[in-house]
Amino acid sequence: MAAVIFDMDGVIVDTERYWKGVIEQVLDELVVDGDDLEPTDLIGINVHDQYELLREEGYELTVDSADEYFDFYDDHAEAVYSDHADLMAGFHDLLDDLDEYGVPLAVCTSSYPNWVELAFDRFDLHGRFDVVVSAADLDIPGKPEPDIYEVTMDRLGVTAAESVVVEDSENGIRAAARAGAHVIAYAADEAGEMDTSDADEVATSANDLRERLFAELDALDRRPSRS
Structure with a gap:
């Protein structure tokens, strides 16, 4: 079989063209000194896993929890799936x-x-x-x-x-x-x-x-x- x-x-x-834009905002607004990161580093990774990965790699974040990090994505999700894709x-x-x-x-x-x-x-x-x-x-x-x-x-x-x-x-x-x-x-x-x-x-x-x-x-x- x-x-x-x-x-x-x-x-x-x-959706990736739209999520790419969201990830660019994440790198700009949520990650301090994340200039060495590219959207492709995070695309395909679950959002909560992204948060943990960034913390493990020593990046300073402007949010205090994985749930806050997720909320940034979730605020864009309906437009991505219902309007754009x-x-x-x-x-x-x-x-x-x-x-x-x-x-x-x-x-x-x-x-x-x-x-x-x-x-x-x-x-x-x-x-x-x-x-x-x-x-x-x-x-x-x-x-x-x-x-x-x-x-x-x-x-x-x-x-x-x-x-x-x-x-x-x-x-x-x-x-x-x-x-x-x-x-x-x-x-x-x-x-x-x-x-x-x-x-x-x-x-x-x-x-x-x-x-x-x-x-x-x-x-x-x-x-x-x-x-």
């Missing part, structure tokens, strides 16, 4: 065709459940996935550690060798690769230069991603049965 696991932000919905071109058709293959589908995201709900409500994605995993619901290390992908595979009932992951950030690509999955980097990249060296292959558009997904599923012998 093969399975396809999608990251949400930057893959299913093109667009769904990947042809995404519902892609899901329909993956359903014909009988392939289990999952979302594995560093975003919060209420943010996932905003995106799913807007783009009619409820019921389209067998498993939806949010890092905020798990007491484990988030991306770039592999744990969240290992949990997702376990819930799908597949092994890493049976899993194809679509990711768009360096931290997400690294997490999926460390978990042992076949990783397609979706490099319709709005966050700047992205290191895709940990990915198995790179898709540069929605159509390219579609072709690569089905080629990999065919390689895993998941062609539809023919009568």
Whole structure:
């Protein structure tokens, strides 16, 4: 059995260009002397994990808690998901065709459940996935550690060798690769230069991603049965 696991932000919905702007504000307003940091250092990492990472690396912050740090992001979330972001071109058709293959589908995201709900409500994605995993619901290390992908595979009932992951950030690509999955980097990249060296292959558009997904599923012998 093969399975396809999608990251949400930057893959299913093109939010990264908007979150990049928010992260630039974070680095400017919440991090003291954070000039050596780039948005790509934080993209793909759960917001609470970002806070802990910055503290562990010795950065002084202008907020006193992870919850205050989260609130800065949450204040922008509704506009990002409900007003600005667009769904990947042809995404519902892609899901329909993956359903014909009988392939289990999952979302594995560093975003919060209420943010996932905003995106799913807007783009009619409820019921389209067998498993939806949010890092905020798990007491484990988030991306770039592999744990969240290992949990997702376990819930799908597949092994890493049976899993194809679509990711768009360096931290997400690294997490999926460390978990042992076949990783397609979706490099319709709005966050700047992205290191895709940990990915198995790179898709540069929605159509390219579609072709690569089905080629990999065919390689895993998941062609539809023919009568």
